Structures are given as structure tokens and as C-alpha cells.
Amino acid sequence: MANNRSMASITTAKAARSWSDLRPERRSQVPEGLWLRCPGCGQLIYRKQMEANLHVCPECGHHFRIQAGERIHQLADAGTFEAMFEDLRPKDPLAFEDLKPYAGRLKAEQDRTGRPDAVVAGVGFIKGRQAVLCSLDLGFMMGSMGSVVGETVTRSIELATERKLPLIVVSCSGGARMQESTLSLMQMAKTSAALARHDRAGGLFVSVLADPTTGGVTASFAMLGDVILAEPGALIGFAGPRVIRQTIRQELPEGFQRSEFCLKHGLIDKIVHRAELRNELARLIDYAGL
Amino acid sequence: MATYYTLEFEQPLRTLEEEIAQLKSRVDALTTGQGPTGTGLPEDLAQAEHALAERLSRHSQTMAELYKQLSPWNTVRVARHPSRPQGRDYIELMLRDFTELHGDRRSGEDPAIVTGFGRIGEFKCLVVAHHKGRNTQEKLRCHFGCPHPEGYRKALHKMQLAAKFGVPIVTLVDTPGAFPGLEAEMRGQAEAIAFNLREMSLLPVPIVSVVIGEGGSGGALGIAVADRVAMLQHAWYSVISPEGCAAILWKQANERTNSQAATALKLTARDNLELGVVDAVIDEPPGGAHRDKVLAARNLERWIVAQLESLTQLEPAELLERRYQRYRGLGSFDLAKQEAPVPG
Structure with a gap:
């Protein structure tokens, strides 16, 4: 896991890391190689072709999970993204220790991913329209929200409000980070309060939900978009299916909490294919007149 | 006993x-x-x-x-004591002239959150309180204090009503967590909580919140964005229940791991005071609130009234700015000195 690659080389968008480096993709026991089996259709697909296709299966359209760097690379006009708030570093305020100490987990994740925490934020252009862009990173402790993620998202919101820029946040997260306990919980209130001000100032916020978006992230900024877009097949919910089954022993229907289910129940505005995301965002920015 | x-x-x-x-x-x-x-x-x-x-x-x-x-895990047990006073108990013991208001005007009525106008000390207030249920039937109706989306929407609807007439808001938090279930998800549990977090931050009246028993994660926070937040001495407040945390991080929930998780999560009132998440710890009667409900309610009332006395002195703009800064300042991180790598 901790293969001390240098920071700079990994954080570039076209890094060697790909979907299989991300943690638990369903049926992800595919050996590293030129070919991989798509968890969506079971077909053997050529990795390079899949990657060139925005990490979407060319056969069935399964959207593979992607890291934040790749996400920003896909969304922003080439060379326009300027990262911000990168000096924020996580701490271990609770001296939390489970089977491993939190401080050790952080260090290992930082070494493995080359990121200080589970978020990338900054300003960039989408089809020539300037916007504040922020993406959670599922590869870092399941994209969980601790103080650094909460602070980065809040600063991004405040920047968008101040500069009257559209705000786009791509969420993919297991929820609030347990290792910072109530401080993580308070990030939900903090980000939501910043969004309240952004909203009242007439700012646009488009929330993009990728697989999976659950827990405290869903129950705060992810569900507060003026427009909420989701990638196809993304798991979106408050309590995950496993928790629901374990807690109340309820049988869950096929496709429960997937984007299509959420669309049917009126929880999101639209499902957008990854290849269409830039177009859709640009269109929404134009409709908002920003 | x-x-x-x-x-x-x-x-x-x-x-x-x-x-x-x-x-x-x-x-x-x-x-x-x-x-x-x-x-x-x-x-x-x-x-x-x-x-x-x-x-x-x-x-x-x-x-x-x-x-x-009390160890953290024993604190959790005391907070879950079936005789521990609940939302309705405190409403009966603290408020005069209480009039309950029901329903979210959208899809339903959730008894796991009680809302209504009442008088506390010299103040009118709108109270929003979790209620777990005091007997089996009531517990089932209240889903053991786990609200559905309509509970959170009802709470916001009534709080907006209070804000319209300048009536301060008092919320009493006591929930294992928001209800995890098919219908709750279908009706937008996450959105209901998120929307409360956003809108509560802008309600132009004083909001005082006390965790009286269990402060279970987002389900608790969904009615607990406030100007002043306190916890009763033996209440707990955490991002996840000790059992949930043990199941995930220790891979199994049993007496030992639950206890370890409870300690690690820093979920006691004193811990949360040190973290700055709550502003005060309210003493309970010797042996816990369940041993003397009247005294517990009196302590609670005294603290709430004191907060309302000072908060009602503030202009709404000042109140909202302070509320924003209260949450804005929460979190713990370092700032790196050297220039960080450029991602993307």
C-alpha cells in the first residue's frame, strides 16, 4: 500500500493510478493488467480504451470510480485549473485509535495517494465559464469528511460567494469521518451554513453525485445543490443498504438507492453520463446567468 | 429502580x-x-x-x-436508561401552557419529534424535541426516537413559524440516529437533514439546543444547529454510535469493542466541551437524571432561561453572524508551511 511515490508524480491528472487503486469496487478482484473485467457487464475490456473513454466501460457504460485528480482533469478546460487551499493538513484531535491509530492511517493514505486529505479544490473553467470546482477523493479514506474536507469545501463555497462564481462540488464519500467524531459532524453544519449564505447571495451551486455518496456528506452539502446531478448507477443515500438491512432487517428492492431509484423518487434532478457532464454544467451556468 | x-x-x-x-x-x-x-x-x-x-x-x-x-460506554448506557426523562417529560416539567403542533404539511406526522409553543421562565418559545416513547406502544410509534424525514421537515416548518413571529427556539436532542429504512430513504432522509442544517443557520431568532440523552450523529444535528449548545452531564454526542463504529473499525461489535469505540469517539459531555462542540455541561442529579426528573428539569430550565436572557439582547444580524462563526470555527487542522504539490 504505502509505496512512497513522490507527491508530484502522483497528483498529476494522468497518473499511473487507475480505478483498481481505489478501494472496494464491487467484484474488483481483477488482476492488474492490460485487460480488466467490467463489473457492470462482465466483459473483458481493454484498460486503455476504458480510461480513454473517461473511465467508462465502452461496452455497457458502467462508470468506474475515479480519483479527484482525474475528475478535475475531466471537468476543467485543459490547463485552466488552479488548485487552492492545499496547505490544509489533517490533525488527530481525538488521538483516535482503533485497530490502527488515526495518525498512522493518515500518514499511510497520504503516502499512498500523494494528497493531504480526501479533497481537491480550486478555480477553473468549464467550456470557458469560470467556476469554483471541488471534488472529494474516494481513494483517501473512502472520501470521508473530517475537518480538512469540511474546511476546504467551506472555503470553496465562501470563495464562490465572494467572487460570484458558480460552485460545483463532486461528491463521492462514505460520509463523515469517524476518527474526528463530533468535529466531523460539525463540518456538516459548517458547510451547510456557508451554502445558506451562498444561496441567499444568489449564488449557483451544482452538486454532482458520484458512486457512492452516503452518510454525512449526503446529509449536508451534497443534497443542497440548486441542481443535483448524478452519474449513472451511483449509490446515493443517507444510511447505506448494509446498515438498513442490519438495523431493521428490511428487504431492499433491486436498484435501491442507485441514481435511477433516486431520480424516480424525486431526490435528484438528473442523471448525466460522464461524457455529457461538462456540457450540462456549462448549460446550467448559462441558465443561471452567471 | x-x-x-x-x-x-x-x-x-x-x-x-x-x-x-x-x-x-x-x-x-x-x-x-x-x-x-x-x-x-x-x-x-x-x-x-x-x-x-x-x-x-x-x-x-x-x-x-x-x-x-463513569466510563464513556457506561455513559452511553445511562443515556439510554429507559427511565431517563425524554423530550415530553421535560416539556411537561419545564414548560407552561404548552400547545403541540403537528405535521410537516407535506407527507406526514412523525411522533419521534415533538413540536409546539410553550412558555419557559419569562419567555415564549417554540420547543422541538426528540421523543423515544415511554411505553412499548409509544416506542413503536416513535420508532424508538429515530425520526423520519417528515419529522425533520415538521421541525423546520414550526421553527420557521416561530421565526416569523420572533419567538426563540429551544431544541432537546435525544435520538440514536435518524431512521435507517427504505421509506425514509425514498422520502429523502438526507435532504431533510441537510435542508434543516442550512435553514437553521439563518433563522433570525435565538436557538438554544441541549442534548438530553443520545446525540446520534446527523439525526441529532438535524435539530441542533444553535446559538448555544449544551449537553446534560451523562448524555453522549457522536458522529456514529459506539456499536456502529466498533462494527466498522473493529470489524465486530461486542462489549469490549463497543467500550473501546465509545472511549475513542470522545462522546461524553466533557469531551465535547473540550472539543468546543458544546458550550456547557449541565449537571444531572446524583445518580443520573432518571433518579430525579424534577431536579434534572430544573437544572435544564435554569440553563436554557439564562441563555435566552442573553441571546434575546442581540440584534438578529449580530445573532446570525455569531451563529455562523460558531460553526465556522469548528474543526481541527494544521497549515502546511511549504508549497504543496499541484494536483489535477
């Missing part, structure tokens, strides 16, 4: 309580001259009374000591 919920750490108390009960009946027997003799208990009235007084004082000492150093 409820016999159906025993706290293991109270074993020394139960031993004393048995002795006290025996001595009491012995004193009665000796006073009236009736009852069994020769059971090894004092035969002399003065002696029996003396022993009883000694046990009683030992009982209160032991109780004070046990409760002074």
Missing part, C-alpha cells in the same frame, strides 16, 4: 439497596414490635437505625463516586 434495565456498574449500589430495604423493614418491625427476629439483623432499634443511616450515606457516597467517573 427499573429492574428490566440494570447497569452493571451499579452492582455495589444494588447490594447496598438490598441491605437498606432489609434494615428499613427491620426498623419498622422493631418500631411496631412485629416481624421476624433472629435473622442476623440488629435486634436493637437504635442499632438498626444507626446501620440504616450508615448504609444510606454509603449509598449516596458510592453513587456519587460511580457517576463521577
Whole structure:
């Protein structure tokens, strides 16, 4: 896991890391190689072709999970993204220790991913329209929200409000980070309060939900978009299916909490294919007149 | 004492309580001259009374000591005590002229959150309180205090009503968490909580919130964005229940891992005070709120009224700015000195 690659080389968008480096993709026991089996259709697909296709299966359209760097690379006009708030570093305020100490987990994740925490934020252009862009990173402790993620998202919101820029946040997260306990919980209130001000100032916020978006992230900024877009097949919910089954022993229907289910129940505005995301965002920015 | 919920750490108390009960009946027997003799208990009235007084004082000492150093996991157990006063208990004990208001005007009525107008001290207020249910039927109706989206939407609807008429808001938090279920998800549990977090940050009236029992994650926070937040002494407040945390991080939930998780999560009132998440810890009667509901309610009322006295002095703009800064400042991170790598 901790293969001390240098920071700079990994954080570039076209890094060697790909979907299989991300943690638990369903049926992800595919050996590293030129070919991989798509968890969506079971077909053997050529990795390079899949990657060139925005990490979407060319056969069935399964959207593979992607890291934040790749996400920003896909969304922003080439060379326009300027990262911000990168000096924020996580701490271990609770001296939390489970089977491993939190401080050790952080260090290992930082070494493995080359990121200080589970978020990338900054300003960039989408089809020539300037916007504040922020993406959670599922590869870092399941994209969980601790103080650094909460602070980065809040600063991004405040920047968008101040500069009257559209705000786009791509969420993919297991929820609030347990290792910072109530401080993580308070990030939900903090980000939501910043969004309240952004909203009242007439700012646009488009929330993009990728697989999976659950827990405290869903129950705060992810569900507060003026427009909420989701990638196809993304798991979106408050309590995950496993928790629901374990807690109340309820049988869950096929496709429960997937984007299509959420669309049917009126929880999101639209499902957008990854290849269409830039177009859709640009269109929404134009409709908002920003 | 409820016999159906025993706290293991109270074993020394139960031993004393048995002795006290025996001595009491012995004193009665000796006073009236009736009852069994020769059971090894004092035969002399003065002696029996003396022993009883000694046990009683030992009982209160032991109780004070046990409760002074409750482990985090035992704190969770006390917070879940079935006799612990709940939202409706405090409403009955603290508020005058309470009038309950129901429904979210969208899809339903959730009894797991109680809302209504009442008077506390010199103030009018709107109270929003979790309620778990005091008997089996009520517990089932209230889903054991786990609200559905309509509960959160009802809470916001009534809070907006209060804001319209400048009435301060008091919220009492006591939930294991928002309900995890198919219908709750279908009706937008996450959105309901998120929307409350956003809108509560802008309600232009004072909001005072107290965690009276369980502060289970987003389900608690969904009615707990406030100008001042306190916890009762033996309440807990955490991002996840100890059992949930143990199941994920320790891969199994049992007595040992639950206890370890409870400690690691820093979920006690004192821990949360140190983290800056709450502003005050409100003392409970000796041995916990369930042993003296009236005193518990009086302590709670006194703190709430004091907060309302100072918060109602503030102009709405100042109030909202302070509320924003209260949450804006929460979190713990470092700033790196060197230039960080450029991602993307």
C-alpha cells in the first residue's frame, strides 16, 4: 500500500493510478493488467480504451470510480485549473485509535495517494465559464469528511460567494469521518451554513453525485445543490443498504438507492453520463446567468 | 429502580439497596414490635437505625463516586436508561401552557419529534424535541426516537413559524440516529437533514439546543444547529454510535469493542466541551437524571432561561453572524508551511 511515490508524480491528472487503486469496487478482484473485467457487464475490456473513454466501460457504460485528480482533469478546460487551499493538513484531535491509530492511517493514505486529505479544490473553467470546482477523493479514506474536507469545501463555497462564481462540488464519500467524531459532524453544519449564505447571495451551486455518496456528506452539502446531478448507477443515500438491512432487517428492492431509484423518487434532478457532464454544467451556468 | 434495565456498574449500589430495604423493614418491625427476629439483623432499634443511616450515606457516597467517573460506554448506557426523562417529560416539567403542533404539511406526522409553543421562565418559545416513547406502544410509534424525514421537515416548518413571529427556539436532542429504512430513504432522509442544517443557520431568532440523552450523529444535528449548545452531564454526542463504529473499525461489535469505540469517539459531555462542540455541561442529579426528573428539569430550565436572557439582547444580524462563526470555527487542522504539490 504505502509505496512512497513522490507527491508530484502522483497528483498529476494522468497518473499511473487507475480505478483498481481505489478501494472496494464491487467484484474488483481483477488482476492488474492490460485487460480488466467490467463489473457492470462482465466483459473483458481493454484498460486503455476504458480510461480513454473517461473511465467508462465502452461496452455497457458502467462508470468506474475515479480519483479527484482525474475528475478535475475531466471537468476543467485543459490547463485552466488552479488548485487552492492545499496547505490544509489533517490533525488527530481525538488521538483516535482503533485497530490502527488515526495518525498512522493518515500518514499511510497520504503516502499512498500523494494528497493531504480526501479533497481537491480550486478555480477553473468549464467550456470557458469560470467556476469554483471541488471534488472529494474516494481513494483517501473512502472520501470521508473530517475537518480538512469540511474546511476546504467551506472555503470553496465562501470563495464562490465572494467572487460570484458558480460552485460545483463532486461528491463521492462514505460520509463523515469517524476518527474526528463530533468535529466531523460539525463540518456538516459548517458547510451547510456557508451554502445558506451562498444561496441567499444568489449564488449557483451544482452538486454532482458520484458512486457512492452516503452518510454525512449526503446529509449536508451534497443534497443542497440548486441542481443535483448524478452519474449513472451511483449509490446515493443517507444510511447505506448494509446498515438498513442490519438495523431493521428490511428487504431492499433491486436498484435501491442507485441514481435511477433516486431520480424516480424525486431526490435528484438528473442523471448525466460522464461524457455529457461538462456540457450540462456549462448549460446550467448559462441558465443561471452567471 | 427499573429492574428490566440494570447497569452493571451499579452492582455495589444494588447490594447496598438490598441491605437498606432489609434494615428499613427491620426498623419498622422493631418500631411496631412485629416481624421476624433472629435473622442476623440488629435486634436493637437504635442499632438498626444507626446501620440504616450508615448504609444510606454509603449509598449516596458510592453513587456519587460511580457517576463521577463513569466510563464513556457506561455513559452511553445511562443515556439510554429507559427511565431517563425524554423530550415530553421535560416539556411537561419545564414548560407552561404548552400547545403541540403537528405535521410537516407535506407527507406526514412523525411522533419521534415533538413540536409546539410553550412558555419557559419569562419567555415564549417554540420547543422541538426528540421523543423515544415511554411505553412499548409509544416506542413503536416513535420508532424508538429515530425520526423520519417528515419529522425533520415538521421541525423546520414550526421553527420557521416561530421565526416569523420572533419567538426563540429551544431544541432537546435525544435520538440514536435518524431512521435507517427504505421509506425514509425514498422520502429523502438526507435532504431533510441537510435542508434543516442550512435553514437553521439563518433563522433570525435565538436557538438554544441541549442534548438530553443520545446525540446520534446527523439525526441529532438535524435539530441542533444553535446559538448555544449544551449537553446534560451523562448524555453522549457522536458522529456514529459506539456499536456502529466498533462494527466498522473493529470489524465486530461486542462489549469490549463497543467500550473501546465509545472511549475513542470522545462522546461524553466533557469531551465535547473540550472539543468546543458544546458550550456547557449541565449537571444531572446524583445518580443520573432518571433518579430525579424534577431536579434534572430544573437544572435544564435554569440553563436554557439564562441563555435566552442573553441571546434575546442581540440584534438578529449580530445573532446570525455569531451563529455562523460558531460553526465556522469548528474543526481541527494544521497549515502546511511549504508549497504543496499541484494536483489535477
